Amino acid sequence: MKRLLLLSSLILLSGCANAPEDLPPETIVDNSASYMRSLDGFAFKLERTGAPVYVDPSGVISFREAEGIFVSPDKVQATVKVIAPAIVAEVSVIGIGDLEWETNIFSGEWALVPPEYAFQPAVLFDPVTGIQQALEDYLFDIELLGLAELEELPGLTLYHLHGVMDGANVHDLTVGLIDEQMLNIELWIAPVTFELHRALIFDPPNEGVEEGTTWQFDFWDFDKVIEIVPPV
Numbered sequence: 001m002k003r004l005l006l007l008s009s010l011i012l013l014s015g016c017a018n019a020p021e022d023l024p025p026e027t028i029v030d031n032s033a034s035y036m037r038s039l040d041g042f043a044f045k046l047e048r049t050g051a052p053v054y055v056d057p058s059g060v061i062s063f064r065e066a067e068g069i070f071v072s073p074d075k076v077q078a079t080v081k082v083i084a085p086a087i088v089a090e091v092s093v094i095g096i097g098d099l100e101w102e103t104n105i106f107s108g109e110w111a112l113v114p115p116e117y118a119f120q121p122a123v124l125f126d127p128v129t130g131i132q133q134a135l136e137d138y139l140f141d142i143e144l145l146g147l148a149e150l151e152e153l154p155g156l157t158l159y160h161l162h163g164v165m166d167g168a169n170v171h172d173l174t175v176g177l178i179d180e181q182m183l184n185i186e187l188w189i190a191p192v193t194f195e196l197h198r199a200l201i202f203d204p205p206n207e208g209v210e211e212g213t214t215w216q217f218d219f220w221d222f223d224k225v226i227e228i229v230p231p232v
Contacts, residue, residue: 043221
């Protein structure tokens with residue numbers, strides 16, 4: 001234990017730019033999943049680019065992005081941006097346990113959402129069954145591409161990893177937004193702390209569609225907690 005503490009101190013003192021690249025990539029991912037699972041809360045942003053993905057049965061309203069706060073184990077407050085014909089609209093979402101409320105895209109009034117139509121970001125980040133478990137149990141062929149920085153986080157050197165993920169689990173977590181197939185994924189994880197700052201999931205084109213879809217997850221404000229209550 002003393003040797004581990006000493007090693008961690010030396011890494012911190014030397015800066016993330018000198019992060020050890022000989023750490024097994026599986027260990028990096030497992031440590032990151034464990035760290036994310038231990039958090040009381042965090043801020044997140046999920047952004048879609050590429051082929052549209054529709055959130056309504058009629059195929060009219062497509063998902064663009066969601067940004068908010070997750071509070072463990074099952075609360076979320078977020079703003080979701082959707083695209084409908086000729087408009088880009090924002091919908092507020094509050095999720096507590098199995099219940100989810102959304103504001104109407106036109107009137108702005110709050111309403112309880114039927115489970116089959118709910119976005120359910122709280123399910124996506126559930127400490128036991130959410131994306132943390134997906135990283136531990138459904139990510140294969142992990143390789144460390146090296147050390148890299150994100151443009152949005154200059155000066156912060158991160159582990160940059162690549163792997164292949166079984167999409168069936170993620171398909172369920174995202175209520176069908178991401179397809180049930182093998183998906184390429186890239187991760188940016190902080191050395192020492194193992195904070196997951198970004199995950200990119202590449203969803204290949206469906207049959208008859210030329211363009212695939214890219215899902216970008218960003219995380220920050222680790223251990224941030226706010227009070228989330230049902231809307232009035």
